[in-house]
Amino acid sequence: MEVKAAMSINKFMKGAVTGWMTSHGEHSDIVMSTRIRLARNLRGFRFPIAFTADEAEKVDSQVSAALLTSGEKGYAYMKMAELPGLERQVLVEKHLVSPQLTDVKRHGAVILSEDETLSIMLNEEDHIRIQCIYPGFQLENAYEHADSVDNYLENKLPYAFDEDFGYLTSCPSNTGTGMRASVMMHLPALTITKQIERIIPAIARLGMIVRGSYGEGSEAPGNIYQVSNQTTLGKPEKEILADLKNVALRLIAHERRSREILLSKSRVALENKLFRSLGIISYARLLPSGEAARCLSDVRLGIDLGIIEDVDMSILNELMIFMQPGFLQQYAGADLTAEERDIFRADLFRERLRSEQQINENNKEN
Amino acid sequence: MLCDNCKERPASVIFTQEGMGGSSERHLCEKCAFQTQMFHFDPSQEPLSIQQFLSHWFSGSESIQPFQQSRDSMPDGPTCPDCKLTFRKFLDIGKFGCPTCYDTFRGQLPRVFSKLHNGHTTHVGKIPDSFNERFALKKKVEEIRSKMQEAIEMERFEDAAALRDEANALKERLAECGNGGEGSDVD
Numbered sequence: 001m002e003v004k005a006a007m008s009i010n011k012f013m014k015g016a017v018t019g020w021m022t023s024h025g026e027h028s029d030i031v032m033s034t035r036i037r038l039a040r041n042l043r044g045f046r047f048p049i050a051f052t053a054d055e056a057e058k059v060d061s062q063v064s065a066a067l068l069t070s071g072e073k074g075y076a077y078m079k080m081a082e083l084p085g086l087e088r089q090v091l092v093e094k095h096l097v098s099p100q101l102t103d104v105k106r107h108g109a110v111i112l113s114e115d116e117t118l119s120i121m122l123n124e125e126d127h128i129r130i131q132c133i134y135p136g137f138q139l140e141n142a143y144e145h146a147d148s149v150d151n152y153l154e155n156k157l158p159y160a161f162d163e164d165f166g167y168l169t170s171c172p173s174n175t176g177t178g179m180r181a182s183v184m185m186h187l188p189a190l191t192i193t194k195q196i197e198r199i200i201p202a203i204a205r206l207g208m209i210v211r212g213s214y215g216e217g218s219e220a221p222g223n224i225y226q227v228s229n230q231t232t233l234g235k236p237e238k239e240i241l242a243d244l245k246n247v248a249l250r251l252i253a254h255e256r257r258s259r260e261i262l263l264s265k266s267r268v269a270l271e272n273k274l275f276r277s278l279g280i281i282s283y284a285r286l287l288p289s290g291e292a293a294r295c296l297s298d299v300r301l302g303i304d305l306g307i308i309e310d311v312d313m314s315i316l317n318e319l320m321i322f323m324q325p326g327f328l329q330q331y332a333g334a335d336l337t338a339e340e341r342d343i344f345r346a347d348l349f350r351e352r353l354r355s356e357q358q359i360n361e362n363n364k365e366n
Numbered sequence: 367m368l369c370d371n372c373k374e375r376p377a378s379v380i381f382t383q384e385g386m387g388g389s390s391e392r393h394l395c396e397k398c399a400f401q402t403q404m405f406h407f408d409p410s411q412e413p414l415s416i417q418q419f420l421s422h423w424f425s426g427s428e429s430i431q432p433f434q435q436s437r438d439s440m441p442d443g444p445t446c447p448d449c450k451l452t453f454r455k456f457l458d459i460g461k462f463g464c465p466t467c468y469d470t471f472r473g474q475l476p477r478v479f480s481k482l483h484n485g486h487t488t489h490v491g492k493i494p495d496s497f498n499e500r501f502a503l504k505k506k507v508e509e510i511r512s513k514m515q516e517a518i519e520m521e522r523f524e525d526a527a528a529l530r531d532e533a534n535a536l537k538e539r540l541a542e543c544g545n546g547g548e549g550s551d552v553d
Binding site: 041043045046047049050051125147150151154155158159160161162163164165166167168169170171172173175176177207230231232233234235236237 | 448449451459460461462463464465468472475478479482483484485486487488489490491492493494495496497501
């Protein structure tokens, strides 16, 4: 079967790129995005794991009423059960909602800000999950944003809070601050030199956790790792953020040093690897997701090192998201089999690189 | 105590290593612990999930070992009046069912949290404004009530009546805070 793309790549991307996918912010050559998540629950209602449909409805209407009358413009409210499956999947792939929220048998909903830096999940594992994602390394900014939404809500609604245990959450691993702060990092040099395997347990000793970008136990496709705080009890928010910042800065320094060593010790081998990957994503007709992620990581490293020119660095951030099944099918405007997805992924990558070239040629003419 | 490895810096980390002949314990400084850790990483070791983690609860030992037998004879522990979760079930699923569970299992929780949060058992950090206000109001009501009792005992009934009105007004505000919804004058 032959499926043609439903719209041009530029138009598709324009509608799909979210604030955090752009390459802005400090250390954005290594830190792709920063995320803060606050877990909150309302007093007087059981947690989603044990509540009734009636309680779910009440929680939903109280929180959404509070937010939608806040005077903040451009909030969009979406009930998971009312969204088509593909749209739910795309929200997951953009990291705006968790896979757990999209289970339609439950009562999940999400409120998104217009620029999608803020998403508030309702009735996920907890009644309220405030999440802010910013591009680059911006722990303080992302926290301030989440904190201001939290302050607004706590003045409108009675939170479940305990003098000893802090914010009460369904999972004991979130009790206390209810805060999970994480930075998504592209660490190709530490991965190539296998240093990452030794660094991960060392970081665990510092109360932080490193994992593949798709959550617990996952590999790190595209050499992208998520570093986050493991504990939420016994340390104030500011301290947790400072500790995470410290760890991330050390990782950044390690990664930069490894990049320099790679360049000085094996420049030709490195250039060969990176340009081969550029060749694959520029010309391949079938592109499985694992290979696509590996090549994207290489191309991005090439851009960062000044080896590959004329390709924008946001290519990694964007295509890592757009190469996922939900997005590909939205781009195609049809359901796709696994093989069709590989074809479409290859098309998408080639088109994206072609549009890159056109922009560069136009720039040169001007 | 000095570090077992470098014998220079003070030991601050206890490093336990499982070997063929049982486990051995070494007292290391941070620097040596970091290095030792770096060279003993086994990437096949997945971190434990919360459920796995908590289900070792009744195994009687800190180390990880089969726990099936001891679990069968495990007591249910207290039951939450709001969501009917038992402490045993809580350990099984690794989740609380409602805010009241925290009250129900309060006595057991420091041990749970200590394991999950690196030895920490109490919250330090943000406190909701509304909670602060409620807390302050509650204290104030208690204070006024004891003054009122005093006034009654001294037969100063006019004072007592004024104090009673004051306490009632505060209790109304407290109730409003509790609802937290529209009409609350928290701001």
